[in-house]
Amino acid sequence: MDLRRRGWAINIVAALLVVGVGAITGLAVFTVMRTNADTAVRRNLVSGLALRVQWAVRDIHDARLRVRMVATRPFLADQLAAGAGGAARSVADRGLRAFLPMRLSALALYTNAGTLYARAGHFMAHPVVDMPLRGELGTTLLWNATRGFVLRTGLPVYRHGAVVGWAVGDAPLPMLSRLLLGAKALHSAANVGLCGPAGARMSCFPNTFDPTQAFPSVGRRRDGVPVPMSYALSGHTGFVVTRNYLGHQVAAAYRPVGHTGLGMVLTMDTAALYAPVYREFAVVLPLILGVLAVALFVLRWQFAPLVADLVASERAAYEAHARLKDTENHVQAVLSSVDEGITTISETGIIETFNPAMARLFGYAPEEVIGRNVSVLMPEPHRSHHDDYLRHYRETGEARIIGIGRELMGRRRDGSEFPIDLRVSEFYLGGKRRFIGNARDATGRKEAERRMEHVATHDALTDLPGRALIQTRIDQLIRRAERSGQLFAVMFVDLDDFKGVNDSLGHDGGDRILRLVARRLQEALRAEDTVGRFGGDEFVILTAALVTPLDAALIADKLLRALSTPYLLDDKTLYSSASIGVALYPQDGRDAASLLRHSDAAMYQAKRSGRGQYRCYDEAVNATSSDKVRLARDLHKALSASELVLYYQPVRAIRDHGLVAMEALIKWHHPEQGLLDADEFLAVAEEAGLAMPLAEWALRQLGGEMRQWRHTGLIVPPVFIRLGPGPFSDARFQESFHAVLADVGVHPGSVALEIREEDLMDDPQTTITARRAWREREVEVVLTEYGAGDSSLPYLKPLAPSAVWLDSSFTVDDQADPKSVESLSAIITTLHALAIAVVAPVNHTAQYEAMRRWGCDRYTGDLAGPLTPADGCTTWLAPNDTPVGTGPAGGDPRRAGGA
Structure with a gap:
């Protein structure tokens, strides 16, 4: 009996031990599966979210880059600077339409006054959510049910370092929609959300659960507990099991979207996630000793779909990464095709990218300069001090050329130096600061400016200095004479009876004579002297570094002899002469206006004395004054x-x-x-x-x-x-x-x-x-x-x-x-x-x-x-059908078109 009882006891204990061991084993298996599930879910949610955030940041950056490429086009800046002319606006409109195929739905140019200058495409109207991006100045993320996600970017347009207007563009973001709706591939309980701050609350874009509805105002806490998106909007990255803004218990990975101020959350409902585990646990635990293997199989069979979903999600993430790579290749192809040199450097000055236009500009192959300090492209002294410039900027934030356009000197591979128009901007990639430089050869522009300045300051007919340049050079001679104490003379030359030349030869012949006169004057003067055309048949001579006033008289006499030599024009011999007035610095004037006026007065005295002569100002003052008094008296009588x-x-x-x-x-x-x-x-x-x-x-x-x-x-x-x-x-x-x-x-x-x-x-x-x-x-x-x-x-x-x-x-x-x-x-x-x-x-x-x-x-x-x-x-006036005595006496000048 006792043995039987002991046997029963042993059997019961053994049974209990088996049951206990089975229960412990089942519980251990369940715990291991639960732990593995948690780990797998966490890893896949975090990695899946990281890839989606990276893609979203790249998608937003790519869209903004496309608008930047439009804003940095020099020809659009030139059109804005040209003003409000119809032709300039038409050219700007056509230019904007040419950029729309670069995945832009709308473009517009505005003047500094905020006036619309040119426009192409259709901007999104009535967005349900418009969220300014914190790290992308002038950029707003928009959404409505018709157009989906659109990135609107407004950037300044610079010309020669000055803002001449603004470029605004809308870039569709279809990939962002696919990112939010792509959580369906994970599991029916998965959801991807994208929100931005709205004061103490937040605004959320459509998510996987509600793909056609946005939430302009949502609280950041649920029952006093922050929702996962609240962490992301605070700039944190992590994983949490909590309740979302709908009150559901979820496993959530959260992460801020770059520096944009947005947050993204990838969640999975825990009830749906662990439901298979809990169902099998309720069945397996009472039957653990008998059906342990079956239970393990069943658990594995129930867990397999979730694992398959996670694998599919990772596969989709890798495919998205591949598409991102394609987009990067597309952007690289665009950068390679532009005519403007573009390079990026690290915050320590190391060249990281070097596009073909930059290579053509400086004569280096990209592989020759990538990895080297950007100072290799600079002449001295900037080459030696460039690292100090960067260090000063990193330590103080004081920028010398960042954000503005400047003309600098560049150094080619062969050592030659040339002017460049350089614009440097700053950006962050992966949390690290980078600089991007846009360079263009300024040689042509400077030559054009030189030609324009020459045209503005020189006479078009004779190519001699004009009136303004003559006055400038007189001022220069005055400053030089004040330092050296030397004399110089201003001579006013007027051709005698040039009107008769024009009447006999025509204006074309007169122009040819003026060119011949200009050439003779230049040939008769020294290299340091200046001859300019003052207007009509009047010329001004500046003779520098005279020793005595007699030198000026000798030069004037030499000029008279040169101008009195007969001119041969189309087999015709033409005789002409000139009258010259001389004013000396400092006795005849200490400023340009006085010297010109006095030399002019002396020239008139030379004409009155018989022409073909020269006179100095001191000899002419009294005679000129007498002539004016006599003429004024006669005019009073007249x-x-x-x-x-x-x-x-x-x-x-x-x-x-x-x-x-x-x-x-x-x-x-x-x-x-x-x-x-x-x-x-x-x-x-x-x-x-x-x-x-x-x-x-x-x-x-x-x-x-x-x-x-x-x-x-x-x-x-x-x-x-x-x-x-x-x-x-x-x-x-x-x-x-x-x-x-x-x-x-x-x-x-x-x-x-x-x-x-x-x-x-x-x-x-x-x-x-x-x-x-x-x-x-x-x-x-x-x-x-x-x-x-x-x-x-x-x-x-x-x-x-x-x-x-x-x-x-x-x-x-x-x-x-x-x-x-x-x-x-x-x-x-x-x-x-x-x-x-x-x-x-x-x-x-x-x-x-x-x-x-x-x-x-x-x-x-x-x-x-x-x-x-x-x-x-x-004989000119036409008869008037209007009766005499009616109507105004004469016409209105404005009716004649101002003629």
Whole structure:
């Protein structure tokens, strides 16, 4: 009995031991499987999330790079800088459309004022979620149900280091949608979420569970516990088992999306994850001793689908990585095809990439420089100090060239140096700082700038320095003379009776004579002397380093002999001479204006002394003053002795030769000197205080003659008259203008005023202020003799003339040299861009055809009609069908197109 009982006990104990061992074994197996499942899930969730985050960062960076490539295109920057012209905008529109195939859905250019300049494609409208990216300045991630994910990037457009506008682009991100929806391949309980901060809450984009719905505002905590996305938005990376924002218990891997401020979470519902394990555990534990092997098999069979899903997920991640590699290859191909040199370096200055354009620019193969310090591309002293520049930037953050464009010198492989336009920007990759440099050969640009500066400072006909450059060189000679104590002379050279040369040979022949004169002057002077063209047939000579005033006299005599030698022109022998005025520094002036003025006065004294001579300023001062006093006295008498008369010249339309205006010119029948032009006495009238009486006489005479024409039944076009700078700027004359014309019965709108370019440049601000006053009184103003002196281009817009009369030196025909044609074409294009009509003096048919072809609007001169007094104008004026005594007296100058 006891044995039986002991046997039973042994059997029971053995059974209990077997059951216990089986239970412990089953529990151990269950624990091992659970642990392995946890480890596998954690590893795969973390790695799967890391690959998705890497792809998302690359996808966003790639999209932003495509917009950056547009913003850094120089031709778009040039179009923005060109202004709001229709042609420039059309070119910009076409340029933007050419970039759309680079996976961009929309592009736009904005000016610095925020005005839309050009646009292509369609921007996303009404996004459900728009999330600014923290690490990508000017970049916003957008989503709506129609367009999906779109990256909108706004970048500044630079030109020569200055921001000229902004480029904005939309780049679709279809891969980001596939990343979020691709969790379906893991398991039906898997979910990928992407959110960004929204104050104390967060905004979430569509996820795997809700692929068509975004969540603009979601809390970061659930029942007081942070949800996994909250960790990611705080910049943390890790794995946690907790509740998500829907309240589900999940295993979650979380990670921030680069430096964008976004967070991404890959989760799997733990109830669905461990459900097979728990079901089998409930069955296996009571039957562990009998069905241990079956239980292990069943557990393995139930766990196998999850393992297969995880393997499939890893396979999908590797495929995504392969596609990422393809995209990198695509970007590399684009970088290899651009004409701009691009290189990237580490924060210590080591070259990491070197595109083909950079290789062509510096003459190195990429493998020769990758891994070397970027200073190999720099000449001294920058080569030796470059590492110090980088160290200074890393330690202080003070940037010298980062973010701005600069012109620097580069050093090629053969040791030659050349200018480059360099722009350096900073970026981070894998948490490490990098620098990217965009380089372009600046040799062509600098040569173009040199040519433009030469054109701007030199005379187009003779290629001699112009007026502005002459004044600059006089200032340089003054500073040199102040240091050395040496003398120098300013000589004013004017050809004698050059108008007769033009009349006999034509303007083309006159131009050829001027070129010959320029060459003779250059050949007669020393290398250190300067000869320039002051305008028309006037030249200025600067003779440096004189020992005594006698040296200047010897040089002037040598110049007179050189210019008096006969000229051979087309088998014709032409005799000419010149008059020279000499002013010495410092006795005749200590600034450029005084020396030029005094040499000019001395030249006039030389002309009065018989021409073909030179005179020094000291000899001419008293005589010149006496001449001016005598001329002023005679002019005072002329105002009451009927010696003054108005002559008229027609202004016709280039298109149909129709009469659109007339120009009135004041002439003086001097008892001794004959018929004088206004240029010979207007300046004297200004100095003698006779400018206002002379202007009022001219207005009354003009009004009376216009009224007479009208009463004889003729159509009277607008009339333009120059009264001098004094009356033009005098506020009293502006008030009396309407009264004088009203007294003689002429509508003030039928008379417009002329101002010469030379008078404008003497005092631009006063002239522009006076122009505003005339505009308020509805009186038109035209600019005459344009191009004879300093360039008035910067003042054209504030002056706002209705028309511009070209100087006769700019009127050329088909035989003109290319430089003259180029200058004329540029001037006409500029004036038309400012909505200013262009009037050209034309003397023969060849000139008319050339000026018509080059875009002039009106013409005057010999071909338009001879200069004649009032009684000879009736042959030009058409009969008026309007009864005499009705309508305004004369036309409005604005109706004539400003002609």
